[in-house]
Amino acid sequence: MTSAEEQGKGAEPLLEVQDLCRRYGEHVILDHVSFRIMPGDVVAVIGPSGCGKSTLIRSLNLLERAESGRILFHGRDLLTLSSREAAATIPRIGMVFQQFNLFDNMTVLRNVALAPEISGGLTRSQAEEKAMMLLERVGLAGRAGAYPSHLSGGQKQRVAIVRSLAMDPEIILFDEPTSALDPEMVQEVLALMRDLAQGGLTMMVVTHEMRFARNVSTRAMFVCDGGIRVDEPPERFFEDPPDPRLREFLTTAGMRG
Amino acid sequence: MFLNAARTALGAAGMGAGSVPCFYKEPVFRECRLFTLLPLLWALIFFCGCGQARDPCQPSSVEEIAGCRVGVQVGSTADQGATALLDRLGYADMLERFNSSPDAVTAMKQGKIDLVIVDHQPALEFLRKNPDLVILDFPFAQETFAGAVALERPDLLAEINQALIRAEEMGIPEKLRQTFVEHQGDYHYVQKNQGGAPLVMATNAQFPPYEYFEGGQVTGYEVELARAVADLMGRQLRIEEMEFDAVISAVAAGKADFAFAGLSVTEDRQKSVNFTRPLVTTRISVLARSGMAAASAGEEAERSLSQRFHDNFIEQDRWLFIARGLGITLLVAFLSTLCGFAGGFVLAVIRSWHDRNGGLAVPNFLAVIYINVIRGTPVMIQLLIIYYLIFAAVDVSKILVAVAAFGLNSAAYSAEIIRGGIMAVDRGQFEAGRTLGLSPFQIYRHIVLPQAVKKVLPALGNESISLLKETSISGYIGLADLTRGGVIIRSITYEAFMPLMAVALIYLILIGLMSFGVSRLERRLRRDER
Numbered sequence: 197m198t199s200a201e202e203q204g205k206g207a208e209p210l211l212e213v214q215d216l217c218r219r220y221g222e223h224v225i226l227d228h229v230s231f232r233i234m235p236g237d238v239v240a241v242i243g244p245s246g247c248g249k250s251t252l253i254r255s256l257n258l259l260e261r262a263e264s265g266r267i268l269f270h271g272r273d274l275l276t277l278s279s280r281e282a283a284a285t286i287p288r289i290g291m292v293f294q295q296f297n298l299f300d301n302m303t304v305l306r307n308v309a310l311a312p313e314i315s316g317g318l319t320r321s322q323a324e325e326k327a328m329m330l331l332e333r334v335g336l337a338g339r340a341g342a343y344p345s346h347l348s349g350g351q352k353q354r355v356a357i358v359r360s361l362a363m364d365p366e367i368i369l370f371d372e373p374t375s376a377l378d379p380e381m382v383q384e385v386l387a388l389m390r391d392l393a394q395g396g397l398t399m400m401v402v403t404h405e406m407r408f409a410r411n412v413s414t415r416a417m418f419v420c421d422g423g424i425r426v427d428e429p430p431e432r433f434f435e436d437p438p439d440p441r442l443r444e445f446l447t448t449a450g451m452r453g
Numbered sequence: 454m455f456l457n458a459a460r461t462a463l464g465a466a467g468m469g470a471g472s473v474p475c476f477y478k479e480p481v482f483r484e485c486r487l488f489t490l491l492p493l494l495w496a497l498i499f500f501c502g503c504g505q506a507r508d509p510c511q512p513s514s515v516e517e518i519a520g521c522r523v524g525v526q527v528g529s530t531a532d533q534g535a536t537a538l539l540d541r542l543g544y545a546d547m548l549e550r551f552n553s554s555p556d557a558v559t560a561m562k563q564g565k566i567d568l569v570i571v572d573h574q575p576a577l578e579f580l581r582k583n584p585d586l587v588i589l590d591f592p593f594a595q596e597t598f599a600g601a602v603a604l605e606r607p608d609l610l611a612e613i614n615q616a617l618i619r620a621e622e623m624g625i626p627e628k629l630r631q632t633f634v635e636h637q638g639d640y641h642y643v644q645k646n647q648g649g650a651p652l653v654m655a656t657n658a659q660f661p662p663y664e665y666f667e668g669g670q671v672t673g674y675e676v677e678l679a680r681a682v683a684d685l686m687g688r689q690l691r692i693e694e695m696e697f698d699a700v701i702s703a704v705a706a707g708k709a710d711f712a713f714a715g716l717s718v719t720e721d722r723q724k725s726v727n728f729t730r731p732l733v734t735t736r737i738s739v740l741a742r743s744g745m746a747a748a749s750a751g752e753e754a755e756r757s758l759s760q761r762f763h764d765n766f767i768e769q770d771r772w773l774f775i776a777r778g779l780g781i782t783l784l785v786a787f788l789s790t791l792c793g794f795a796g797g798f799v800l801a802v803i804r805s806w807h808d809r810n811g812g813l814a815v816p817n818f819l820a821v822i823y824i825n826v827i828r829g830t831p832v833m834i835q836l837l838i839i840y841y842l843i844f845a846a847v848d849v850s851k852i853l854v855a856v857a858a859f860g861l862n863s864a865a866y867s868a869e870i871i872r873g874g875i876m877a878v879d880r881g882q883f884e885a886g887r888t889l890g891l892s893p894f895q896i897y898r899h900i901v902l903p904q905a906v907k908k909v910l911p912a913l914g915n916e917s918i919s920l921l922k923e924t925s926i927s928g929y930i931g932l933a934d935l936t937r938g939g940v941i942i943r944s945i946t947y948e949a950f951m952p953l954m955a956v957a958l959i960y961l962i963l964i965g966l967m968s969f970g971v972s973r974l975e976r977r978l979r980r981d982e983r
């Protein structure tokens with residue numbers, strides 16, 4: 197069914213969501229949502245504003261508490277883990293935010309090296325060596341000593357991506373990573389994400405960048421009215437949308453690609 | 454006490470306000486904001502002794518005091534007598550109670566009151582230094598001074614009485630009376646006993662000739678008699694100088710072993726302390742301005758500034774009261790700022806941890822109560838409670854008491870400032886930390902607190918500025934801080950202007966420097982953000 201399974205990369209899903217529910221008062225945001233992500237999947241999540249994309253993706257690493265359902269990561273339900281076990285598992289699921297959320301009081305290097313050092317079990321010098329190596333890979337080694345406030349938006353987001361990579365995650369969740377950026381900086385971030393996808397990293401990306409979804413993802417999801425309405429390979433999703441709401445959405449979104 | 458001083462100042466301010474016409478015109482009220490400073494300025498000038506004397510009020514009997522504005526030292530026998538008399542005559546509101554009798558005399562010289570009722574010997578002393586005063590012919594009352602000892606310590610009372618009897622047999626009181634009261638001969642009792650357990654005496658050194666400051670030391674008839682008594686008991690005398698109205702409670706609370714402070718024996722006081730044998734028998738007199746008042750007030754003003762400066766600061770090294778006081782003020786402010794920040798930090802972490810992460814319900818509840826109690830009561834009351842109730846039985850340094858009081862007070866205010874800083878750290882910083890697998894503790898330690906502290910440093914700087922000013926009430930537990938240094942000089946020289954201005958100027962410079970530091974810090978922090 198999914199592209200990953202078709203390619204036969206593995207039979208075990210990396211992440212499996214079953215019957216996830218979440219409401220704010222009367223307002224049901226997630227209504228028995230179920231899906232699975234296989235290793236190597238690059239899932240683009242698309243949908244109208246306020247439909248619950250952030251709620252969905254933030255539930256996966258417990259930033260939001262789902263009311264019921266199961267989130268199986270390598271077969272173990274995150275919702276039933278003790279807080280100690282959860283703390284050990286969460287960093288295996290990376291997260292990149294719309295607003296970057298770099299630690300303002302630290303240099304770029306410390307931003308990247310902090311977590312590997314104090315929760316990843318590396319020594320300080322090991323952590324900083326690793327951070328330096330990753331920064332070099334994205335061409336930001338020269339800014340290692342700078343504070344976040346001295347970086348451009350594109351640089352900040354690339355540092356944020358590097359910071360989550362430093363914990364060696366098995367999947368990275370992106371919540372609109374380019375929405376807060378000036379247009380001229382969007383491409384440098386998307387290019388880095390494309391490189392990561394081509395390198396085999398599993399990703400789930402909430403985005404309004406249709407061209408990116410079309411060209412880079414292995415699956416595209418349309419989230420609307422409390423559930424996943426469409427979950428198809430991008431060719432089908434964009435060229436032959438099976439859902440009238442999606443068709444309407446793609447038209448009003450001025451889908452170019 | 455302060456209340457009365459404030460009332461007199463307000464009265465003067467009222468007079469000033471009366472002559473600013475725009476105060477009564479509603480529409481231009483807004484433009485007149487600046488003029489509100491004027492009455493304050495005038496109040497200051499009045500306070501400096503430029504006030505005009507009213508019609509002389511010179512009664513010829515106790516009953517005729519009715520209708521005069523009368524000043525007394527709060528809590529003194531004169532206060533009790535005058536209160537009873539004026540209440541009976543229906544003139545209770547004509548009585549003003551001052552912190553010390555020199556304050557009352559100063560107020561009288563400035564024309565704020567007409568008469569000062571005070572013990573006869575101090576009255577004579579005032580007369581000696583102020584030729585423009587007179588003692589009225591009729592005595593206000595007769596009275597006896599005695600020492601005070603806590604009710605629970607009859608043994609100590611007996612010991613002191615025995616020592617007093619032996620001193621009388623040796624003729625010491627009579628010889629001291631010659632020196633201090635008659636100003637004949639110069640017999641002084643120098644304590645011989647340098648060892649022995651300390652014997653702590655509470656007193657208020659603003660009551661010449663019985664107890665007063667000279668050359669920075671407390672001396673006087675009763676003080677030297679106390680030295681003799683201590684010698685005869687084989688003890689080492691230690692003198693604790695404090696506000697007069699604190700003396701009895703200090704003895705009753707065990708803060709001091711006994712008190713010689715020109716205390717007259719009254720029924721009320723006998724409920725809280727036992728009295729020793731009489732130390733002095735005297736009368737209470739009525740001081741008034743003589744007809745020369747206005748002329749000599751003019752003279753006073755004409756005395757050159759340098760002469761007045763010399764009298765207030767150079768003579769007998771009086772500047773030392775201010776210098777030593779400054780040291781104590783700085784020490785108390787510095788230490789209590791540190792305690793306040795440390796305590797505030799802990800409280801703020803508890804409060805915000807509870808708000809952000811849940812948990813810590815009980816510590817949070819206690820912290821909320823603590824902060825509300827401290828912020829809901831005057832710091833002055835807190836200081837007195839800590840001194841008289843919490844440290845009642847323990848003999849600790851007053852500096853420590855002040856640091857504890859101001860530190861605990863500042864902790865509550867700092868806590869709210871720091872908590873504000875923590876809550877102002879963006880949620881996203883917590884979330885990023887959590888997704889990287891950091892524990893809440895690690896997030897606080899490495900990310901949230903460093904950012905919060907940086908945000909609130911200027912506000913904490915301002916908090917320490919308020920704290921420095923608040924320490925000026927330390928005099929209420931008898932700590933000789935900067936403010937009290939000025940008050941002591943004022944009580945010696947009867948001049949308000951020089952010592953008060955000097956003290957105000959020093960505070961102004963200190964706070965100016967601190968404000969400068971805070972604004973530089975603010976600028977630097979803002980620059981770092983770019």
Ligand SMILES: Nc1ncnc2c1ncn2[C@@H]1O[C@H](COP(=O)(O)OP(=O)(O)OP(=O)(O)O)[C@@H](O)[C@H]1O
Nearest residue numbers: 220221223225243244245246247248249250251252
């Ligand atoms: N704390 C909250 N309390 C109440 N309602 C909330 C809360 N957070 C989100 N919502 C509601 O839940 C719905 C889904 O929000 P969510 O942020 O997941 O949407 P989204 O698809 O990410 O939208 P966007 O494209 O604007 O980011 C919205 O309608 C929002 O109003």
Ligand SMILES: [Mg+2]
Nearest residue numbers: 249250251372
């Ligand atoms: Mg969103």
